Amino acid sequence: MVTQSPVDTFTIRGRTVLVKRDDKMRLKGSGISGNKARKLYTFNATPADQLPDLVVSHGGAQSNAMLALAAVATSKGKRFRYYTKAVGRWLRRTPSGNFARAMALNTEIIEVHAEDYASAFGGSDGPPRAPSPDICPEGAMWVPQGGACADAEAGLKMLADEIAEYWGQHSGEREGREKELVVVVPAGTGNGSTTAAFLNRHLRPHGNISVATVPCVGGADYLSRQMRRVLGAPLEPLPEILDGASALSSSTAAALNTGKRGAPSSLRKRSGTPVFGAPRAELLAVWQELKDLGLFVDLLYAARAWEVLFETWAADTSPSAGADAEGGGEGGDEGAPRGARLLEGRTLMYVHCGGLEGVSSQLTRYRHLGLLEADAVQ
Numbered sequence: 001m002v003t004q005s006p007v008d009t010f011t012i013r014g015r016t017v018l019v020k021r022d023d024k025m026r027l028k029g030s031g032i033s034g035n036k037a038r039k040l041y042t043f044n045a046t047p048a049d050q051l052p053d054l055v056v057s058h059g060g061a062q063s064n065a066m067l068a069l070a071a072v073a074t075s076k077g078k079r080f081r082y083y084t085k086a087v088g089r090w091l092r093r094t095p096s097g098n099f100a101r102a103m104a105l106n107t108e109i110i111e112v113h114a115e116d117y118a119s120a121f122g123g124s125d126g127p128p129r130a131p132s133p134d135i136c137p138e139g140a141m142w143v144p145q146g147g148a149c150a151d152a153e154a155g156l157k158m159l160a161d162e163i164a165e166y167w168g169q170h171s172g173e174r175e176g177r178e179k180e181l182v183v184v185v186p187a188g189t190g191n192g193s194t195t196a197a198f199l200n201r202h203l204r205p206h207g208n209i210s211v212a213t214v215p216c217v218g219g220a221d222y223l224s225r226q227m228r229r230v231l232g233a234p235l236e237p238l239p240e241i242l243d244g245a246s247a248l249s250s251s252t253a254a255a256l257n258t259g260k261r262g263a264p265s266s267l268r269k270r271s272g273t274p275v276f277g278a279p280r281a282e283l284l285a286v287w288q289e290l291k292d293l294g295l296f297v298d299l300l301y302a303a304r305a306w307e308v309l310f311e312t313w314a315a316d317t318s319p320s321a322g323a324d325a326e327g328g329g330e331g332g333d334e335g336a337p338r339g340a341r342l343l344e345g346r347t348l349m350y351v352h353c354g355g356l357e358g359v360s361s362q363l364t365r366y367r368h369l370g371l372l373e374a375d376a377v378q
């Protein structure tokens with residue numbers, strides 16, 4: 001069982017990219033991988049007799065966090081109860097993907113109407129609520145959405161330490177600005193974004209390492225608020241946010257990103273930040289391109305992160321070498337996606353967050369929508 005993950009090198013669109021293979025690490029006992037394994041590291045390492053008999057959480061019906069929690073709880077002989085909004089008749093009748101796997105692990109899945117869900121757990125934008133005892137009985141273990149245990153930081157610090165150690169050993173092989181490492185990681189929602197926020201906390205102090213994150217659920221402004229909340233330290237620097245040319249292209253996005261809370265969801269959808277989880281031909285093309293290079297990623301988070309990275313690269317005037325990127329003038333690049341300057345000339349490390357269990361059910365959705373030939377991808 002590997003708890004340290006390797007770093008692989010890929011050449012993507014002519015650039016050298018380091019990939020931190022958290023998809024390849026496995027936690028003892030539960031066997032979970034990816035960033036959920038980092039977040040649940042402490043839970044996974046806690047002896048069963050020190051844990052209550054019931055674990056309770058909530059979130060989406062195909063969530064990676066749900067499956068990871070189910071695996072850890074089961075490996076410890078614990079019950080796992082999970083609240084989700086309407087599952088849908090189709091999924092109930094023909095369970096697939098993470099939902100089917102969680103059911104196979106005896107997860108007690110409880111469907112809640114949207115309004116009740118919001119009042120029980122807070123809206124997606126609201127502060128997390130301590131659940132009432134009829135949802136999480138006294139003494140049970142409560143895990144907020146996304147597997148953001150209070151002790152998620154310990155496992156993410158281990159990831160940060162592995163990255164810092166790797167860069168300590170390898171930065172000497174690089175020249176000029178390439179000695180600086182930019183670590184890119186996708187960001188989730190709610191108590192998500194935990195990964196990016198804590199990675200930044202533990203990597204920044206190394207000086208030659210910065211962290212950038214791509215909001216996959218909601219826009220940049222929303223993500224900043226989530227990260228502030230997760231960190232609980234108002235003055236702590238946040239990771240750089242990359243949201244690509246597509247999110248910048250609309251003036252609505254600019255208006256929304258100036259900090260107004262609670263913009264109507266219809267506007268958010270038109271603002272250029274694509275709806276999370278919705279199949280799109282562009283996303284599939286990015287995913288397929290990476291797959292053809294031998295980099296197999298998930299379709300929800302990683303494909304969006306790479307779509308944004310490609311847009312950011314396209315706006316980055318210096319090619320891979322980037323030795324002459326110095327003195328390019330900070331901040332004067334009207335119209336360039338956020339973060340183009342940050343990536344310029346620096347070494348890029350992408351953190352592969354796993355989530356590969358969900359890929360086949362996502363591809364099924366692409367097939368149903370006619371975005372993928374029935375026999376195109378095995």
Ligand SMILES: *Cc1c(COP(=O)(O)O)cnc(C)c1O
Nearest residue numbers: 064187188192193195301353355
């Ligand atoms: C959960 C998840 C993320 C997002 O992580 P957060 O800590 O919620 O930001 C990214 N990628 C994959 C594959 C995930 O499962």
